[in-house]
Amino acid sequence: MTTSRDESRGAADGFTLLFREEYPRLYGYVQRLCGEPDLAADVVQDAFVRLHARGERPGSTRAWLITVATNLLRNARTTHTRRRALLHRIVPGAGEGGASVVTDRDNPVRAMEASDERARVRAAIATLSRRDQELLSLLAGGYRYREMAEALQLNPASIGTLLARAKLSFRAAYGGHDDAP
Amino acid sequence: MTHLETGTIQALVHGELSSVEQAAAIGHEAVCEPCRAAVSQARREDAWVRGRLAALDETPPAVADVMPRVPRTPQRAQLRTRWGRAATVLVMLGGASLAWAMPTVRGPVMAWLGKAFRDATSRVAEPTPVVQLPTPTASPGSGVSVMPGARFTVTVAVSQDVGTVFVRVVDGAELSVRASGGNVSLESLDEALLVRNPDGDGDYFVEIPRTAPRVEVRVNATRLVLVEHGVIAPAGIALDTGWTSYPIR
Numbered sequence: 397m398t399t400s401r402d403e404s405r406g407a408a409d410g411f412t413l414l415f416r417e418e419y420p421r422l423y424g425y426v427q428r429l430c431g432e433p434d435l436a437a438d439v440v441q442d443a444f445v446r447l448h449a450r451g452e453r454p455g456s457t458r459a460w461l462i463t464v465a466t467n468l469l470r471n472a473r474t475t476h477t478r479r480r481a482l483l484h485r486i487v488p489g490a491g492e493g494g495a496s497v498v499t500d501r502d503n504p505v506r507a508m509e510a511s512d513e514r515a516r517v518r519a520a521i522a523t524l525s526r527r528d529q530e531l532l533s534l535l536a537g538g539y540r541y542r543e544m545a546e547a548l549q550l551n552p553a554s555i556g557t558l559l560a561r562a563k564l565s566f567r568a569a570y571g572g573h574d575d576a577p
Numbered sequence: 578m579t580h581l582e583t584g585t586i587q588a589l590v591h592g593e594l595s596s597v598e599q600a601a602a603i604g605h606e607a608v609c610e611p612c613r614a615a616v617s618q619a620r621r622e623d624a625w626v627r628g629r630l631a632a633l634d635e636t637p638p639a640v641a642d643v644m645p646r647v648p649r650t651p652q653r654a655q656l657r658t659r660w661g662r663a664a665t666v667l668v669m670l671g672g673a674s675l676a677w678a679m680p681t682v683r684g685p686v687m688a689w690l691g692k693a694f695r696d697a698t699s700r701v702a703e704p705t706p707v708v709q710l711p712t713p714t715a716s717p718g719s720g721v722s723v724m725p726g727a728r729f730t731v732t733v734a735v736s737q738d739v740g741t742v743f744v745r746v747v748d749g750a751e752l753s754v755r756a757s758g759g760n761v762s763l764e765s766l767d768e769a770l771l772v773r774n775p776d777g778d779g780d781y782f783v784e785i786p787r788t789a790p791r792v793e794v795r796v797n798a799t800r801l802v803l804v805e806h807g808v809i810a811p812a813g814i815a816l817d818t819g820w821t822s823y824p825i826r
Contacts, residue, residue, distance in 0.1 A: 410741045410780040413814070413824055418739065423637040433635050453758040453778040457739040513632045521633075536630040541593045556584030556593070560619070563626045570629060 415444055418461060421537050426465050428533040430473070431518055439468045462539070462547035466530060520569035528562035535559060581605060581612045586619045720755035720782075721763045723770060725789045730769045732795045735759075735825065737778040743820040744783050744794060746807045752792065753784040782820070796825055 419440060427436035443465040447457070454460035521529055527548065534544045545552035581589070581602055588594045589602045606613050731754055733742060740758070747753075754763065754770055759777025763770065772781060785792045787807035794802045801823050803810050813821040 410743075410822070413741050413822055414739060417824055420637045424634060427635050427637070428630065428633045431633070433638075436635075437638055453740075453780075455759075455777050456737070457778045513629075517629050517632045520629075532626070532630060535591075536627060536633075541588070541591070554584065556587030556591070557582075559591075560583045560587050563622060566626060566629070567622070 411448055414457065418458065419444070421539075422461055422465055425462065425533050425537045425539075426469055428521075428536060429529060430469055435469075435472060439465050439472060442468055456543065456546055458539070459543045459546035462534065462543065466547065470526075516570065520566055520571075523569040524562065524565050527558070528565055531555075531559055531562050532566060580609065581615065586612075586616055587623075589616060590619050590623050719761045719763055720753060721765060721770065722751040722753040723765055724750060725752040725786065725792055726768050727790050728768060729789060729792045730795060731772065731783055731792065732769065732797075733772045733774070733781050733801075733825075734797055735774045735779070736776070737774070738826060740778050740780055740825040742781045742783065742794060742796065742801055742823045742825060743816075744785065744802050744804065744809060744813070744823065745820045746787050746804065746809065747784045748787060750786050750788065752786060752789065753782075755782045756780070757782075794823075 422443065423436055423440045426439050427433055430436055430439075443461050446464055447454075447461060521532070524532070527550075530548055531544060534547070539547075541555040542552055544550065544555050550558065585594070585598075585602055589599065589606075594602060606616055729752065731752075737759075752770070754772060756763075756772055756774060756779050758779030759774040761779060762773045764773070765771075783794055785804045785807075789804065790806060792804045793800055794804070802813065802821075809821055813823045815821050
């Protein structure tokens with residue numbers, strides 16, 4: 397029969413499987429939001445470490461991971477913005493660029509994006525509200541409505557309408573394009 | 578005629594309507610030209626937005642490279658232990674030299690030193706510590722054991738899409754099911770066991786006796802695994818603990 401030691405080991409195995417299954421999708425969600433692969437990897441790993449430290453599973457593991465990763469990313473962005481402002485005060489002109497993708501000198505990946513589709517999409521996304529950004533990134537990651545609603549603390553019945561508005565805003569920000577619907 | 582609302586159209590496009598709602602929406606779309614056009618436009622727009630967002634995707638790092646790992650034994654502590662043992666052996670050698678110079682105590686002291694030396698040196702050759710994840714606190718969980726008949730079914734009725742069913746073949750006559758996580762109820766029926774966890778996420782551990790002719794493990798209406806006379810099919814992810822795991826999707 398099953399012993400408590402077996403169960404503990406099984407729980408660790410379960411966590412390993414969960415990590416393997418959920419890591420790529422959660423990483424995709426965070427990476428689309430921030431555009432920084434290293435930051436995304438750190439945030440997602442931190443979210444999983446917190447889940448592991450928690451011990452038992454939350455009500456909806458997937459939604460819980462999204463919520464924690466979203467909050468961690470918001471905190472990381474706030475810190476980044478503060479540091480940029482401080483740097484600007486000490487060295488005028490340094491750290492300028494803000495939302496501009498092209499002039500971000502400390503991130504070569506962003507600089508490389510300047511001339512391609514990615515830069516255009518990212519610039520359009522940056523004009524949206526934080527909620528719309530998060531909803532669209534979750535949509536692109538294939539998350540379900542109930543997971544979006546729980547993770548972002550929204551009414552499940554309103555997700556469809558909110559997604560329609562977010563897509564409309566994105567299309568307007570992206571601008572005219574030949575293959576636009 | 579009431580037209581389809583924006584949210585309903587989006588939910589239809591994303592496959593988020595219940596079967597009843599979906600049938601009603603498709604039925605309406607079939608007889609309403611404006612709604613048919615709206616749904617068609619919503620599908621095109623959704624594909625277009627997803628296509629643009631795909632430009633942001635980066636290949637994630639390999640999971641094996643980012644899996645959190647911690648050593649079971651700190652390396653520094655192990656080094657200290659090794660130096661400590663080396664010092665113990667040196668002290669023993671010094672003691673042996675002294676005892677050899679004193680014939681009256683030579684016999685018993687040498688016998689004791691010989692035993693202590695064997696103990697100390699035998700412990701130095703420890704196996705390399707296994708690197709693995711720390712074990713989380715196991716929840717008490719719920720469990721039940723039953724005697725399976727000729728054709729037995731274990732059904733896990735859940736709404737979760739994250740979790741794992743572990744299956745293991747064991748000696749003995751009883752079939753055991755345990756669950757951890759969520760609010761689990763277990764019901765023993767005729768030739769069946771029903772595990773309900775309607776609100777939460779959990780992992781499920783099913784041990785099946787080798788002698789049971791046929792045991793089927795289901796997640797809701799879908800057969801996950803079939804065990805016939807100790808043979809598990811289909812093959813899942815085999816773990817070194819003897820469990821075979823099947824993710825709930």
